[in-house]
Amino acid sequence: MQIKGRAVCLGEDIDTDMIIAGRYLRTKDRRLWATHVFEDLDPALAGRLDGSVIVAGKNFGCGSSREQAPVALKEAGVQAVIAPSFARIFFRNSINVGLPVLEVRCECVEGEDVTVDLDGGEVQAGGRSYPIRPLSPRMLEILHAGGLVAYWRDKR
Amino acid sequence: MSTLSERILGGAAGEFVDREVDRAYAHDGTGVLTLEAWHAMGTNTVAFPERVYLLFDHIAPANNSTTAGLQAELRTFARSKGLHFCDVGSGICHQVMGEGSALPGEIIVGADSHTCTLGAFGAFATGVGATDMAAIWISGKSWFRVPETIAIHLEGNVRAPAEAKDLALAYVGRLGMDGATYRSIEFVGDGVAGLSMDSRQTVSNLAVETGAKTGLFYADEVTIQYLSESGQKTAIQHPEECRYEKEIGIDLDDIVPVVAVPPRVDSIKPAGDLLGLPLDQVFIGTCTNGRYEDLKRLAEILKGKRVRVRTVVAPASREVLLRAVGTGVIADIVQAGCVLLPPGCGPCLGAHMGVIGEGEICLSTANRNFRNRMGVGGEIYLCSVATAATSALAGELAVWEG
Numbered sequence: 412m413q414i415k416g417r418a419v420c421l422g423e424d425i426d427t428d429m430i431i432a433g434r435y436l437r438t439k440d441r442r443l444w445a446t447h448v449f450e451d452l453d454p455a456l457a458g459r460l461d462g463s464v465i466v467a468g469k470n471f472g473c474g475s476s477r478e479q480a481p482v483a484l485k486e487a488g489v490q491a492v493i494a495p496s497f498a499r500i501f502f503r504n505s506i507n508v509g510l511p512v513l514e515v516r517c518e519c520v521e522g523e524d525v526t527v528d529l530d531g532g533e534v535q536a537g538g539r540s541y542p543i544r545p546l547s548p549r550m551l552e553i554l555h556a557g558g559l560v561a562y563w564r565d566k567r
Numbered sequence: 568m569s570t571l572s573e574r575i576l577g578g579a580a581g582e583f584v585d586r587e588v589d590r591a592y593a594h595d596g597t598g599v600l601t602l603e604a605w606h607a608m609g610t611n612t613v614a615f616p617e618r619v620y621l622l623f624d625h626i627a628p629a630n631n632s633t634t635a636g637l638q639a640e641l642r643t644f645a646r647s648k649g650l651h652f653c654d655v656g657s658g659i660c661h662q663v664m665g666e667g668s669a670l671p672g673e674i675i676v677g678a679d680s681h682t683c684t685l686g687a688f689g690a691f692a693t694g695v696g697a698t699d700m701a702a703i704w705i706s707g708k709s710w711f712r713v714p715e716t717i718a719i720h721l722e723g724n725v726r727a728p729a730e731a732k733d734l735a736l737a738y739v740g741r742l743g744m745d746g747a748t749y750r751s752i753e754f755v756g757d758g759v760a761g762l763s764m765d766s767r768q769t770v771s772n773l774a775v776e777t778g779a780k781t782g783l784f785y786a787d788e789v790t791i792q793y794l795s796e797s798g799q800k801t802a803i804q805h806p807e808e809c810r811y812e813k814e815i816g817i818d819l820d821d822i823v824p825v826v827a828v829p830p831r832v833d834s835i836k837p838a839g840d841l842l843g844l845p846l847d848q849v850f851i852g853t854c855t856n857g858r859y860e861d862l863k864r865l866a867e868i869l870k871g872k873r874v875r876v877r878t879v880v881a882p883a884s885r886e887v888l889l890r891a892v893g894t895g896v897i898a899d900i901v902q903a904g905c906v907l908l909p910p911g912c913g914p915c916l917g918a919h920m921g922v923i924g925e926g927e928i929c930l931s932t933a934n935r936n937f938r939n940r941m942g943v944g945g946e947i948y949l950c951s952v953a954t955a956a957t958s959a960l961a962g963e964l965a966v967w968e969g
Contacts, residue, residue: 424745424831428935428937428939428940429938432917432939432943433916433940434917434918434943436596437626437633437634437637437918438633439599439603439637451943470744470745470748470778473744473745473778474680474935475679475916475935476597476678476679476680476694476695477596477597477696478597478600478696478698479600496745497748498748498778499748499749499780500680500695500696503695503696503699504696504697504698504699507696507699508698547583549583558698559604559698559699559702560607560608560698563608563609563702563705564607564609
C-alpha cells in the first residue's frame, strides 16, 4: 500500500480535544467533524488537509478516546499521520477507521511531497527516507481491509 | 514471574494476544459511534450481553433534542439486547462499574480513556475506541499488546493538607504526558496500604494522562473489604518478582498540594506558588474526584461558611449522592452556596452545565486542562478537593491549612 500527500507540519502533544472539540461530538454528521477539525489550534488548517500527510511531534492524539478525532482527519482528506509516537487509543482508533498512522521521527517541510510505503516500512520525504516501526500483521490486515468495520464485514 | 498485566493478559510484555473480555462498557458519548459501527459490521448479535454495559453520563440528562434522540436510540438498543443499562442519573461509567462491577484479575475494556480508573481494583482495565467496542460486542474478544510495566514505589503516608489527587498529579508531572505511552503502571510498596479505594481510583484515573494503558494496584485487604460491601467475594493478588521496564519511588510524606497549570496535565506547580490566582468558577466532581470521600472532605471545609465564587459540584454516582445525602454532607455543600449537579461527568468536557466563558478561569478537580476543553477561551487549573474547597471560600486560589 502506497500513500502520497503534501506534508502538513504540526507540533508535539496534539490532544484529541484539539483535533475535534467536545462541543461538536453529539452528531453522526461526519462532514461536520471535518469542517471543525483543528479549529481550536488553527481555524485555517481544515482547508489545507485534503490530500495531506500530517507530520507531527511526539504523543499525537493524546487525551480522550473519541474516535471522532481520526474520523475527522480522514473525512478532511488526510492520507496518513506520521509522528515519533502516538497516544495508544488514538493509534488503535486510526487503524480501525482505516487511517494509516506511522511511528517515525521525520523532519517536516511544509508542503513537501511525502510518500509512505506501508508494506515496505518506509517514509520518503523530499529525497530523505525514514524506516517506520512496523505495524503488527493484524493492524496491516485491518488497514488493508479499509478499517475494522470492513474487516468484520468481510469476515462474515 | 510476571507483572500484573502479564499475569492477567497471560503473555509476556511485547506479545500480541487475543482475549475474551470480562466486561465491556460504553457511554452516551462513545456509544453512538459504537452502535453505528456495530450496524455497519452487518450483524444483529451481541456475543455476551451479560458482559456488556451501557451507561449514560456525558450529557446526562440530555441538553437538547439532538442529544436526546441519539440517547433514545442507544436506550432502545440496550433494552432490546438485554445489556446492563444505567440511564441518566446513575453516574459516571467508571464510578458505577467500580461499585462492585470490576473485580481483581478481570480484563475490562471501556469506550472511554479513563477506564484505567478500574486498575485500582487489580483489573486490567483499559480504554478503547468505538469501533473496537463494536467488534467486542460482536465477538466478546479483542487483541492486546501485553505492555511493559513501569513500577511506582510508594512509601509513607499522604498527609493533610495533601491528598491522593496531589500524589496523582505529582506522578503525572514526573513521568510527563507521554512518559508511560503503551506501558502499564503498577503502584506498589508499603505506602499502598494506607490508600483507600477512593484514593486508589483517583491515582489510577490519571494513568492515561501519562499515556499508560492502565494504572494497577494489586488487590489487598482494603480492596477485599471494599468489594465485600457490594457482596463480591474476591482474593488478594500477591506481587511476584518481575522485570519492570522502569522504576520510580515516591515518598508520600513529601507530597504537597499542587496544581496543574493549563494547558498541560504534566505542568505541575506547588499550589502555594499560585496563591491569589483569581477564579471565576470552582468545579468539584468527575471520575477523578467525585467520590464520597471527596464530597465529605469538601463539606468539612465548607461547613457553616459561604463560597465566594460560583462553585459547581457533581457527585460521581447516585450511590455517592445517596450516601452524601444520608450523612448530611450534601446539605453542608448546598448551604455553603454550591450548585449541585446530577451524578455524571458534568462540565468536565465542556458539553453542558458549568461550561466556562471566554477569559474565565476554572479551578477543577478533574483530570484534563486542555485548551478550550471546558469552554472556548477559558482556562482550567487542576487541583485536589481540599485546594478547590479552600479556594472556593477565598474566591481565589488558596491552600488548605489542614
